[in-house]
Amino acid sequence: MAVAADSIRDRQRIIWDQFAAGWKKWDAELLGWQRPFGDAVIKDARLRPDSIVLDVASGTGEPGLTAAALVPDGEVVLTDISAGMLHVAEEKASAQGLANVSFNVCDAAELPFEDATFDAVLCRFGFNYFPDMRGAVREMVRAAKPGARISAAVWGRTAENPWAALVLGSLAQHAELPRRPDVMPGLFRCSAPGFMTRLFRDAGLVDVAEHKVSTDLVHDSPDSYWEFITDIAATVATGLAKADKEARALIRSDVFQLLGRYEHQGALRLRSAATIVGGTKA
Template sequence: MSVTAESIRDQQRIIWDEFAAGWKKWDAELLGWHRPFGDAMIQDARLLPGSSVLDVAAGSGEPGLTVAELVPEGDVVLSDISAGMLHVAREKAAARSLPNVSFSVCPASELPFDDATFDAVLCRFGFNFFPEMRLALREMVRTAKPGARISAAVWGKAAANPWASLVLGTLAQHTELRQPPAGTPGLFRCSAPGFMARMFRDAGLVDVAERTVSTDLVHESPEDYWEFMEDIATTVAMGLATADKEARSLIRSDVFQLLGRYEHEGALRLRSTATLVAGTRA
């Protein structure tokens, strides 16, 4: 069967629904880890108290839920391809008593909103996984009002992200991971400097700026880190699924040994680097 954008999206719906429980389980850790990226995106969005905001590929709710607290007179829509992930986001919105949040299960390439609806559009770590990135961006631009800001974050190069590349590199040594065709979804697909800025300009956005934001993924022990990655990192978990029991044991042992490089003041600190890009709809 040929691989199409629709078949990729169908698989992604299944995978992210399965991983929703893991993202709920590790919510506090994920919030702390991803906060610097979300805060930078929010800064780039130039929000006002009455802004109407769309968070595309919102997953378990961020940065959209934080935005909802910042625009009490406005409204925020969280969209995602996974109903399971948005269910987690919905529970969190209820727990935080956020009445100005709504939810939409949809792919980024088919946003069910009118033209020129939103004052800002955000997308954190979604472009890495969109089978049709340029189509998704066109939809974001279409639904943004003239003068609205579109702000996104994507993962930087593998070398600047040992939080993931450490495991993925070890996986590659012990398994025969199928190399996906160039341009297909993947963690580091958007990492080339200037890649996102060019795509934003090609989509007609102006005042485009790109910058790098880094933080650390912090865990108390190798065991804690390994459990976290199995529960939340779809790329890692799918790679491990291709390994037999012996290979998985070797991979785990090698990863634990490599983690020794990242011990600092009684904790593991793994660098995590993203490219932030923002532009304005003319």
Template sequence: MAVAADDIRDRQRIIWDHFAAGWKKWDAALLGWHGPFGDAVIEDAWLGPDSVVLDVASGTGEPGLTAAALVPEGQVAMADISAGMLHVATEKAAGLGLTNVSFSVCDAAGLPFEDATFDAVLCRFGFLYFPDTRAALAEMMRTAKPGARISAAVWGRAAQNPWATLVLGALVQHAELARPPAGMPGVFRCSAPGFMARLFRQAGLVEVTERTVSTDLVHRSPESYWEFMQDIATMVALGLAQADREAQALIRSDVFQMLGRYEHEGAVRLRSAATIVAGTRV
């Protein structure tokens, strides 16, 4: 049975509020890991110094805060469904001395902005979780000015992302996880080659580009990686919560054993690949 979009949003709001503390704790690691993806989203948005920018699914502040530093004569509106995540973003903006930012707790399919407001719209890893990707994209297009760029990142194919599949594979093997209901968003939901480009073109965007950006998730030890994933990866923490103590121990053992393949020069290095897609609003 399909899950109603409102139910998915309510669940996500609760989950991301809960995980805000973990994202704050690991902020430096997340900035280093996700930075290349956010930079690519910004690059393909063609910002100018006076651009008015919308960052959808901002979470704890990226790539919106980076964009704000690049548009000193412009503004960045940051929107997210989680008040807890945006609270962290607000703290970070204050610490950076950024005054050209604003924050809105809202759903991507119901953005509280006027038509044709923004010169660019950014969305890093948001489409994975939107209950209705087409509705969210339609709202981004509505609030974008003619000629504005809409630029997004989604995770690439599972085979390109051992940072996630390492744990997910162990979870599937040892835990009797409930099958996700039809329509439930997920980390590899948008990973099929050409998926995002088709979505953008079907919505009426032109000058659509799609490319892959890769980097490594680096941790000093298997223990650090394991703690990180439990603190920031909702799919991992929720999956472990469904497993009994014996299964949890087996999952941890398998993950640590497999991490040995990825140790290099005293660190664990896990490949991470994302698709960057952008298009222009007519």
């Protein structure tokens, strides 16, 4: 298991470093789309102006940078497995004049912090990709102070997320990609109701609760959506790379046809739903 997890982490470092440029390119669109999820995680964390906050799997900086503005007398540490993604986050923090943030490239299951360091731990869409989810939540609990809130967002069920499901479904149909077990990292791996609640309770957290948050991914055309999804979604780009030229054309054609269902008042509106879960360290 350890060898397999190490192999997955090595691949993830390479992939996310490669996709850092795409996330930087679409930063404004990503911020607008995913803000409701990050805001819900922050709200659940119950931050104070002097909170010391850890943001795990922060990627290009969210929700950690938003949290930093809410804790002017505190500090936010942003971590990610990808140095390339965190470099984008550093650029954004500098542009925003945030002086109370720091950055650490590390694995979620091996956090390089002392016990009982943080008043809150945030993690938006990280658990979907952690090779060792139980190890990651144990580390978050270890690094949190007693009474600290650990809050996360994970993607909901496939049917609740056509923003990704329609292109992944077409990929599966035309690219003949191998099916992988539910335990493997992936967008919808944590989507079953109660899954994250059980994970948090098994880690010893109390006052655990989860709720749904949904919004729309909005694009003005199928071309814009296609460019966006192939720039930021590693699973999609990897699947397309494994398909031959004919299959890629079929996938694109299918997706464009399916997008017609989601046109409303001159724009594409694709539902996006996530589960927000939080628990307190006893």
